[in-house]
Amino acid sequence: MKDFAVVGSGVGGSSIAAYLSHKGYEVALFEKEPYLGGCSSTFSKKGYHYNTGATTLAGYQEGHLVKEFLDELGIKPDVKVCDPSIVIVQNNTSVPRYTDLEQFLQALQSLHPHPKNREFWSLVHRLGKEFYAQRGYAYSNRSFFAKLRSLVSYIPLFGRFYRYLFCDARSFIVDFFGDISDEYLDFLDAQILIVAQAKTPDINFFTAALSLGYTFNENHYVMGGFDSLFELLGAKVKEVHKNRTIDNIQRKNGFYILKSGDKEFKAKNVILNSTIYESEQYFEDAEIKTYYKKYKKLKNTQSSFMVYMTIKSDADFYHHYQLIQKESIQDTLSKAVFVSFSDKEDEKIAPKGHYSITASIHTDALFWKNKQSYKEQKERLHKRLSATICETLCIDQEQIVESFAATPNTFKRYINRSQLGGNPITMKNFLPKLPSNDTPIQGLYHVGDSVYAAQGWPGVMMGVNNLKGLLHV
Ligand SMILES: Cc1cc2nc3c(=O)[nH]c(=O)nc-3n(C[C@H](O)[C@H](O)[C@H](O)COP(=O)(O)OP(=O)(O)OC[C@H]3O[C@@H](n4cnc5c(N)ncnc54)[C@H](O)[C@@H]3O)c2cc1C
Known part of the structure; x- marks a missing residue:
């Protein structure tokens, strides 16, 4: 019997499986496909290779979670810094998103000069730096007391950033600039959408600022495709089952039975990397089904x-x-x-x-x-x-x-998912409404971008970090 069965090898599943193995637990990782990584994998067609979805590795720098996590496991991916992180092209003009604020502000002049630019982008820059330096908060909503404890752990964050948390990003930006062209709004919206997975009227300004500011952090290109990083994570796990779809999970007294075709696997704990919306289908247990039904309403398409x-x-x-x-x-x-x-x-x-x-x-x-x-x-x-x-x-x-x-x-x-980009944190969909990495069901956990905290390497890794705390490992 394994200590943990991890179903799905996306960023969340592969990372937590590697971490638990590193800590000496008996872990089995199951992946439906012949390769690891999910939305962040690399596949081949006609002899050529392609990154499936994710192409940028953010958060791999000193003081950031992705780097801290990989360092602890002794994993050194073969990466190159991308500076500029992205080049934005609008109206036949290119604006490189340099990591250096001054360099970026200068480049922005050619496309969207505005007297408020320095003040706005300095705020975006500052909020990102301050946020990533914050630690010590944790999120669980498995019970009333867990929710309360989580909210208390967030007090320092709320205290520092409250001014930006309760106003929608669109109104904040329009008020801030006074007069902003539709084109400049498009420039901001497009960059926010790829990180926050939501549009400015639906999110608070804090989320928008973190999305606009992620390009001020180091972004890395992973040599050999993201696959090479997943192979390093997978190598930490003793039992990796590729091409193995888990079809059904039964809760027994103190353990779980996972079924895949005619094979059965036993584990004391299950960590699902399938989305919170798709996971009900694996269970017949009424209590577990009721838990998942609660989150059906969050599903976006x-x-x-x-x-x-x-x-x-x-x-x-x-x-x-x-x-x-x-x-x-x-x-x-x-x-x-x-x-x-x-x-x-x-x-x-x-x-x-x-x-x-x-x-x-x-x-x-x-x-x-x-x-x-x-x-x-x-x-x-x-x-x-x-x-x-x-x-x-x-x-x-x-x-x-x-x-x-x-x-x-x-x-x-x-x-196994058509909803992509995870569960955006919006004005309506905010803590404590978000699903957490633990559940009220003993031994049943989740990682990935449809549960806390958010999408992409930095977001999913925040969830992995949160789960480490909830599991006390
Ligand atoms: C187009 C696109 C571009 C993106 N670009 C970036 C980017 O540049 N940088 C960045 O940081 N993020 C990016 N993201 C977001 C990032 O890719 C995702 O947030 C992240 O990869 C999701 O990881 P996850 O842990 O939720 O797992 P997922 O990627 O959802 O993986 C889940 C895995 O579980 C497996 N699985 C599901 N059900 C079963 C089952 N029953 N049995 C066995 N296995 C199962 C699936 O096959 C899959 O491999 C992008 C996403 C998309 C779609």
Whole structure:
């Protein structure tokens, strides 16, 4: 019997499985796919490799959780700093998001000069720095007292940032600048959406500031694709079951039985890395089902449409671009496409003289439900995004070696979820309404971007850190 069974090898599942193994626990990690990483994995098609979704490793710097976590496990990923973190292209003008505030402010002048810029971006810069220096808070909502204890642990954070927590970001920004152009708002909105997974009217200014400020922190490119980092995490776990879907979980007296096809596995504790919305399906136990039903209402259908390309080119590209268009793009929820290039020297992910490209745009999973129009919609959006990428970044059609697209349905087929980007912390959906990493059910836990704290490497890692505390390990 294992101490822990971890179902799913996304950022959350792989990290907590590696940590518990490092601490001497008997752990089994189960992954449906032949590779680890979920939204942050790397896959191959026709001999070329692509990062599935995530392409930037944020939080891998001194004083930040991702670095602290990997250091403790003795994991040293092969990474390169991306500076600028992203290059934003709007209206034929490029604004590199340099990590240095002064350098960025200077670059911003060419696109959105404004007398309030220095004051605004200094505030964004300061809030991020102060937030990441805060520690000592923990979140559990398994009982009334756990909620109360959590709220008490958040008092220092609330005390420091309360002015920015209870006002919606859109109103705050409009009031702050006095007169802000629609284009400048688009510039801010596009950057906030890719981090917060929500738009400015729905989130508080504090969340918006952290989203705008994440590019002031070090962002890293992972050589060989994110897969290389997951292999290092997976190597810490004695028992990794790839190609193994868990279909059903039964609670017994003091332990769980996990079923996969005709195989059974026993564990004292279960940590699910499946989303909080999808997890009810594994159980027949009425108490557990009731617990999951409570969170059904949080489910949103936000997702991603992807374009993957391999191009042959000797040109130099930055690692990441965000291309902001004038109008929203059909079948999406956004005006902006995020485009990531492999490193020129990374021959593990693309052959010499080639680049592997992963591009994404927010969409709604419900847009892709009509079987009659699905193929046509997919081709149309694939063509539209490819054209935008090629025109903006000066890539000729002849340079494209491979190009294909993926919809929310593709994500569902491969990694068992079509809702992507997690559970945004919004004005309506705030602590203590968010699901925590523990549950009221003895021995049943969660990690990942649909539970505390939020999405992406830094957000999911905050949840992993929180779970470590709740498990007292
Ligand atoms: C397009 C896109 C771009 C992104 N870009 C970035 C970025 O640049 N930087 C960043 O930090 N973040 C980025 N993110 C967010 C980040 O990728 C996610 O928040 C994070 O990877 C989610 O991790 P997770 O722990 O929730 O697990 P998930 O990624 O959801 O993985 C869950 C895993 O569980 C497996 N699984 C599910 N059910 C079962 C079962 N029954 N049995 C066995 N296995 C199962 C799945 O196959 C999957 O591998 C991006 C996300 C997307 C979609």
